[in-house]
Amino acid sequence: MKTTFTSSLLSVSALAVFASGALSSAVTAQDSDIAILEEITVTATKRAQSIQDVPFSINAQTSNDIRRTGSQSLEDLSRNVAGLMIQNLGPGQSQVAIRGVSAGQIVRDQPGVKEQVGVYLDESVISLSLFTPDLDLYDLNRVETLRGPQGTLFGSGSVGGTIRYITNQPNLDEAEGSFEANLNQVDGGSMGYHLKGMYNLPLTDTVALRMVAYHQEYGGFIDAYTPSGDMKTNVNDGTRSGLRVAMKFEPSENVTLTPRLVYQEIDMDGFNRQEVYNLYGNEFTTDRGVVNFGEREQYLLLDEGFKDQTMIADLTAEISFGGVDLTSVTSYTDRDILVSRDASALTGSVSVDLGYPDEAVNLPSNLRDTTKVESFTQELRLSSNGNGPLQWVVGGFYSNTDRFYKQFLPTPGYDAFTDSVLGAGTAEATRAGVAPPDSPFYSELPYTLEQISLFAELTYDVSDVLHLTAGGRYYDYKEERSVTQVGLFGNGVVDQVDETSSNGFSPRVMVSYDMNEDVTLNAQVSKGFRLGGVNDPLNTALCSDDDLEVFGGFQDYNDESLWNYEAGIKMQKGAVSLNAAAFYTDIKNLQVTLDAGTCSSRISFNVPKAHTMGLEAELKARPTEGLDFALNASLIEAEFDSTIVDSLGNTLVEDGWRLPSVPKLSIGATATYSWPIEMVRDAEAFFSGTVQHRDSIFTQPSDQQDNPRTFTHGLPFGGAPADASTTLDLELDSYTTMNLSTGLMTDNWELVFYVNNVFDENANLSFNRERGGRARLAFFTNQPRTYGVTYRVNF
Template sequence: MKINKLSYAIITALGVSSIATAQTADTAQPKRVIETIEVTATKRAESIQDVPVTVSALSGDALENLGVDNFQDYVEFLPNVVFQGTGPGQNEIYIRGAATSQTNIAVSTVQALQPSVAFYLDEQPVSMQGRNLDIYAADISRVEVLPGPQGTLFGASSQSGTVRMITKKPDFAGFAGGLDFGTSFTKGGEMSNSVEAFLNFVPFDNTAVRITAYNDRQGGWIDNVLNDPDQGGYRGSSVVISRISGGALADPANTPVVVPQNDALVEDDFNDAIYSGVRFGIAHEFSSDWDVLVQHTAQQLETEGVFAYDPNLQGTSSVNRFQPEENTDTFGLTTWTLNGRLNELELVYTGGLLNRDIDSLVDYTGYTNGGLFSAYYVCSYNNADQADDKCLDPTKFYKEETDTSRITHEFRVNTDAARDWRITAGIFYDSQELNTVGRFKIPNTEKFTDLARETVGKEGINSNGGPFESEVGFVNDVSHGIDQIALFGQAEYDITEDLTVTLGARWYEIKDDYKGSTTTVDVSRRLRAFGSLDPDELIAVGEDPAAVNAAIASGQLDVSLLDDDGVLTVDDTIFKASIDWKATSDLLFFATISEGFRPPVTNRVGGGKSTSQTGAFEGFRIPVYSTTDTLQNYEVGMKGDFFDGVFRMNATAFYSEITDLQTSRFDPTNISFLVFTDNVGDAEIMGIDGDMTWLATDNLILDASFSLLDTELTRINSELDGIAPPVGAELPYSASFSGNIRARYFMELENGLTSYINGSLVYTGDRIASMTMDAFVLEETTELVYGTGSGLSIQQEAPVFAGVNYTDANGDAFKGGRYIQDSYVLANVAYGITNDEWKAELFIDNLFDDNAVLHIDNQQFTPKVVTNRPRTIGVRFSYDFF
């Protein structure tokens, strides 16, 4: 069959490549080969098959064929990449099983745990504390994934890998434009609509402009149902508090309980999401050797409701919420890149300015079920002087206003790529600032006001010293600044024409300045006290200087990285070495040793003694900061084209060692009602990942990719023994096997038309949730609150859970275990017709209407299940003009 140019353009090998043609000498007939994507994984433009590092890539055509637009969708087709979180704009990325856990994504900006995977838009790092940017994939050239440490070239947070979204740039070829729109219907949910457009033009011979705009309204499918006291709801919450957290109520059986009401908030399909944005790009060529590109991207993501269901309610789309839930996430990113050449040297100066604003309103009512403090202020304190005990309405909210800015500069030099030795070297500067104010409604505001005045010594706790707003009982008002400077370099030398060695290194210095206050803690003064160890300052923040110095002398507390102003400073050098062998023109082998890291994280209440000082928490003090966690990686891989270029296979086997793995901790019963970070211990990861492309026939192309993982905790911080999973346990969110297969079959029709069928299957294996063995505790809470368990799978990992106050209704210690996020399979299909100008497509996502457990969210102290969209049927249409 004759295959025209358009057919080859649209038949993208989903994930790595597309079909191309070559003339054979004897027949002069087109021969099918796999066209290779050009990537910039080494900060040079190279063929994905020639670069001696593991790289996965989804081209722009592949993203379009898969119907992929947002963060969650494209991660599904990268099996060595997982995301965990509570919905659009509230997710974290993990690669190759190097996963930890955010205790609560809603307050992750205060917690300041750095990501383990760096996220880039073009040349600019846009990773952020707590929440990665959820950038809509509009007018995208490709998404590159670099598994394994990339710290020498990409710096902090490239600990377990780097994800890069590469946009389409202004094109000097001339005028072009395109329009894409779609509409779809979700089973049991609302209608969704999207529109995307781009325009490229050349106003002057040496200047090109490209404009992209998009709006995608994603209808909801989760229902906020009536809280019926006769059907459970939160009617037993105060009893739960008494039994779980150690007797907050004197007589829980006889204490009247106020049932929270949500009548005014009952709504079907209340979890809407709207992505809207625009990108402007202008490129100018000064000469054949010098050019500049300036781009500005602006996006707003608005969500309402929640994207998780309550497994205790009927079906897989119902939840009880008692406050409106809203999240507005807006960012503006301006970037610039100047490219030039001086003789054989390629010079690149690139930088970016990112500003991001997050405004959230979160229902926090479930916090009533999970802590000694909330129980006290809801019930006991309120009625301490009353004969007739009565608990307050437990309805609560959390309001967050977070402003983040990040400015980066990088200057690097590349030597001539044609030489047998090549060097990439540069300097990098990064300055981040996060300012966040979080307001919590916790009943009995007066008590918190008194506590704030006593502890902080001022009227209220707002940044200007003002009073509390109505209903607000607790406030975080903190700033977090991170400044980094780094020198990096990578040298390659061709020992022979086919054998190359590479050495790389990066020196960095990071300063972390964490300041501000909470209702009960003056963070700035506390860190200065622990930095200077001034006895008067330690006494002023409520610490015994002798006890603090004893904890430091014993090694329990580390304050060596703090200066007298409370600023944390860390510096180090990391390395990379690799060797690659080009066995044939189509077969490459490589071996690599590399390092990655995450910087330390400062804690608000660092150095303080835990609330409980018995059992597992005897003598426990909260770390002043978690120390740097590092990942040492060893891998061997191969990349090859076989059978005359119709079959491609790339695979990598790796072994990684993580030292001092950072994680979040939140234990309001035994330690503190403020989240903090800690180093859980060490871990090992072994695995294999790979991808394949097969041009099966003239009309059929198949793609597949997979990930095999074996993760294990090898050492546990002694202070977490019996709380964290034991030695030998799996890391969270890491499936032993994940994979996908995609197929595309096409046929030529009359009048220059081509039809095609796309299909994909995605499998994700069982994954363990969380880094804390608290599932049985949460399950008992669920039983008491709702009168029934969650029905979720639990893996028992210890005879008992070591929390001293964690006993069930019979007074027995809870077993230690974690929830299991069960395996799932998702299938998508699409049928389309296209020609040189337009394409029309009918698609079905989640063909079999499977309900996937994407994440188990415990921030409400009873488990909620973040899930995927039910079966969705829709149409897409695109039109390009030149």
């Protein structure tokens, strides 16, 4: 590791010398009037400073960047952020990873797994493992991506990094507003649109109100076969609506109070899942009609859906006195999430195994996951605001989260078949007096999570060019969970209580050296942390003997920690900037997710050692008047350094395997050219293009074994033989997408025509298997080519 890190440091230093000369040459050739890039101010260290002065790797996508690229989600923004990876599982369900620190795909029924990337709305933490809110980007000042563990200032959920949505604050000086309308058509799918608006109103000299509202209709693009033989089109369309209201009260120049209310609803009718095998429709179902799935097709007995109602209420209070700023951030979050899924293939596959008649196998079965979250957080910190050589911030943080997760499987008529085949009274006995009738599975998992932490960070200017930063965070976590899991498919557990707790210290040390006024070198060593937990009981009634033997022992999983070693360079001169970094992370007890074979369960377990290392770079340039160019790239090696073998001798993880969901190479580029239009007063025309390439990935670690893999379904149903099988390549291919846009813009309005996914790339984003592949095999996919027009106006 030391040799690797030293080599990376030397590489970055060499790059600094080379790029410094290149920057000087580039700027000399330019007109000084145009050789200026936008200066970006960020608050990644809990104080405002230029992004070039932050002593670690950070990206900030400004409101201009968001508008120019037409970004509507964090996934869109990631195309221009080196090292940021998004797994698209549908609005409100995507997963985030930074610098290859990834545990693999987390699915809906793993409520105890903690996030690896912390997500904040301004000062309020909003991340929640899989279900981090997919907030709208309208009227944002910027989105900051802080790479590497940010445990010192942002806590345990930031083991891989932190993402911060920074909103525009109420303006006391003037009334202003904006409006945006969009209409789009998904190629081969349905039409979508959105309407968004903002209005800022000063009420008095000391009070201002800023209001944002939006409504978005998502066009669907997934079609579904049905038992009647009909094809339902565009089953994954949906809506997102929201409101954000903030008030600024500034009774004096030293006191500012900003209460805010955020409300958002997401209502999706289905999922971006394209299937290759389904129990009810496949290439072997000769008795029911052979189904050969095409692109963006699936099979449904029941409509599916996802609903998310999120309310965030927070209050930020800032008081300045005697060279010190006191900041208080109080936040309350209330969320209701429903994932409604067609689980007929899952239930039907079990029914085949149990010898139920075809009438039972064909019963529609609806798996309903509900999550209710109430969270309260309070942060209180003091920070210096003077100009002396010593700058500091110190504070405390408290959070209390109650999360109630419930899952049940309403399957009307199922109890009668159960009693008929397995004996009278069997269904009622397995309900244990808890589950409702005709629900072969029922579970309740209430969680209480409590956290207390203290943190501090100090920066000292040793000289005009050398700056040292040291900080740390002490944390104390407690988690209590109760488990009830009953029904024919359940474990028979009622009110079983499990507890997890941990405490420790996460330090960070950084050094920054100004080579000259244009070039800064920085390096850091920092530690990240993620709380462990307890796996849910296996659905033992569904497990084969081998799978029960293998996975039955995976109960607890320990805390995950990592050490991050990083060296970087930041350069900016006139119209060119280049930020680059080399990093190495040494991961201990990485929490890895695995599908528990036939059990229809997912488990988490620890891999003792793993690492990621790589290079990332971001270049911005304005080589000539009217032309803006941005390039980002990351090259990452993310591998396990331990081998895990199960009780039957099967390899679950092998030393040298790649970490899941991590591409080796990701690269993106955006170019925009604008020129004046004489026919329209003060108007410019522009043309913009964005290209993104992502290398191949694996969804789960074990997908690298026996690949391509043959899944033997073992379900003689619908004419399919018991030995019917499907062979798939589980290495998800690399892909490249391109977005193009053109239009007119003035200081007050903008008209944009665009085409996204120009070449209609059908990318496999992650692999989805149901009951080890016996019930269903599928991939989540991206949105097809989309045409659209957007109109924006400021007033």
